[in-house]
Amino acid sequence: MSQIDRYAYTSRIRHLDPAQKTGLAALVIILCLILPRPAVGVGAVLWMGMLTVWWGGIPLPVVGRVLLAEFLFLLLAVVGVVLSFSWEPPPVGFWSLQLGPLWISTNQGSLALAGLLVSRAFGATAAMNFLALTTPFIDLVDLLRRLRVSPVLIDLMDVMYRFVFVLLDSMGRIATAQQSRLGYATRRAAWRSSGLLASRLFVDAYQRxxxxxxxxxxxxxxxxxxxxxxxxxxxxxxxxxxxxxxVSLLLAGSRA
Amino acid sequence: MTVLLEVRDLHFCYPGSAEPVLRGVSLHLGAGEKVALIGSNGSGKSTLLLHCNGILRPDRGQVRVAGQVMGYEQQALRAWRRQVGLIFQYPDDQLFSASVAQDISFGPLNLGLSDSLARQRVADAAALCGVTHLLARPTHALSGGEKTRVALAGVLAMEPRILLADEALSTLDPWMRLHMLAIFERLVAQGKSILLATHDLHTVRTWAERVIVMRAGQVLADAPPAQLFSDPVLLTRTGLDAVVKGVLPPDRP
Known part of the structure; x- marks a missing residue:
């Protein structure tokens, strides 16, 4: 979290109106969701990746690593869509692999559906990356304030965001103090120390x-x-x- | 000398506690005065400062600001806090907002100032505390010293006539402490009064014009540092003789 925060604060477009950045990201996400073509998702990833790197000033390796991690996660998520598992042979038209009594199969329709799902989600994720890596959280909260979101919700978000870092700091100090007294020397001690740390953090948060x-x-x-x-x-x-x-995403979505 | 803050016969006991924390505390603070408040842990310093800011309500006694007895209704408290600012020991307890500029603006806006006036107050307080370059930064990315200065700016943006500092220098390195004392000097030059609760006797000797010593909820001494630290009777009465000699009395663990 703190790394994302750091990139957002050092982004070249940090001081650009968050309404403009959020508007762009939101439009891309909506187009990815409503246009049923993988080219839209791919186009969104290319556009958003490029804007994050060249416009936002976020290093290419950072954006690349984030996108790769998300892509692998999405691939794992669609395994259930692509592959069918059965004890019986699949119908004609399916590609299959037999592992003992188990049949693992897929077909063109499943692959196309998985491709569409991945591209849609990947495009939307790239748009979210653009927003997260170039817009600090406080700017988004400020935007919500301008949009007249309930003040109670805004105040809660503000204080929770602040407290995350305060408690992370506390957690680090308590863990270091425990380590210095062999609190994590054995598995048993580590379990005990972790429990004590959690309870101490709770009390700490309350007192703070x-x-x-x-x-x-x-x-x-x-x-x-x-x-x-x-x-x-x-x-x-x-x-x-x-x-x-x-316009480019609409064109990608409309081409037959 | 005009008395700005006056505490008369303050008594207070925390709910659920049998032991009173303040037992008839009386003191005063003049315009442009630099006063140090010292005493062992648990002597009632922080509780006293919370009373001086209207956070706690005494069981008995009263607090006067510029000659007026302060009330506890919302309007009265607003007027009170406009005149008396309080900075705490740990800035993390005070900084609630994610942005430095927004955090400093909190007090002025609560005073009912317009956005443009509040913006001006933020700029002035930030300049006074040397944190103008930090205004766009997130509060969690500041160092300890920066957080303390931002916390001070948040209080000074309300332009109080009296500043209460509850061990606000205790977590700072010597250089940052000097920086904070220099800011205090500028405030005093503007006619503001400062009551600094501290354990640092060097600061007490070199900075304060007057020292108030508390023990067990009572004021034991109220004298200029030169007089306090050279008077054997006062030193013995306040228990400071042991601290000055560097020897613990046999009855203390």
């Missing part, structure tokens, strides 16, 4: 929340975490870029 409540009250908190909206750069060229991406 109490102290944060006090600190917020000292700055005039009365139930609403009001903060200033962030400043962003609004770039008219993004609309042209978005239009180019949308």
């Amino acid at each position: 929340s109490q102290r944060m409540q006090t600190a917020l009250a000292s700055r005039g908190y009365y139930g609403d975490l009001r903060v200033l909206p962030l400043d962003y750069r609004h770039d008219g060229r993004v609309y042209l870029l978005t239009a180019a991406v949308v």
Whole structure:
């Protein structure tokens, strides 16, 4: 999480209006979902990968590694769609492999369906990568605030995001303290230390929340975490870029 | 000297506890004064500071700010916190927002200021605390010293006349501590008053104009550091003689 966060903060388009970046990513995701052609997903991956690297300034190896991991995950997810397992021989028209009494089979329809599913999901994932790697979480929260999402939800997201890092920090310190006293020297000790760490973190989170409540009250908190909206750069060229991406994906989706 | 903050005969016991934490504490803080508040752990320093900011309500006694007895209704508390700011020992407890600029803007907006005024307050407080370059950064990516300065900026953006600091320097390295004390000096030059709870006797001797010593919920001494550290009777009464000599008394573990 912190790595994604770091890339998002150092992205070249960090200060671009998150509404523009989210709009582009959302359109790509919608097109991937509604256009039933694998070329759309492939086109989306190419567009989004390119924009993340050349426009967003995220290193190519980073984007490549993220995409590869997601692609492998998606491949695993469609194994059930591609392959059929049966104790009886498959019907005519299926390619099959017999392993003892077990028949593993597939056919062209299953492969096409799996290809479509993978390409759709991969295209949508690439659009999400673009957003996640170029837009810090606080910008997305700020966008939700502008979109008039419930303040309670926004406040919760804000504080939870902050607490994730505070608790990760606590967890690191407690684990180090345990290690220094051989807390993870044996499997049995490791189990015990992990349990103690989890319970300690729970108490820590509770105590911190109490102290944060006090600190917020000292700055005039009365139930609403009001903060200033962030400043962003609004770039008219993004609309042209978005239009180019949308038109090319529509063309890829309509070609027979 | 105009008295800005006055605490009169404060008594307080936490709910569910049999032992009172404050037993008749009285003290005052003048305009532009630099006062150190010292005392062993559990002596009631933090509890006293929470009372001075209106976070805790005393069982008995009162807190006056600029001569006015402070109330506990929402409007009164808002006026109170506009005048008295409190910075805590651990900045992670104070920084709630993911963005530095947004965190600093929280107090001014709670005072009812417009966005443009709040923005100006954020810029001024950030400049005073030397964190202007951090405004666009996420709070979790700051170092300990940066977090403390941002936390201070969050309080100063409310432009309080009195700053209460609850061991706010205790986790800082010597250089960052000097930096914070330099910010305190600038505040004092602006006529603001500072009450600093600390365990650092070097800071007490070199920075404070007056030292208040607490033990077991009571004020044992209130004197300039030069007088406190040279008066054997005061040192013995406050238990500071052992600290100054570096020898624990036999009755302490």
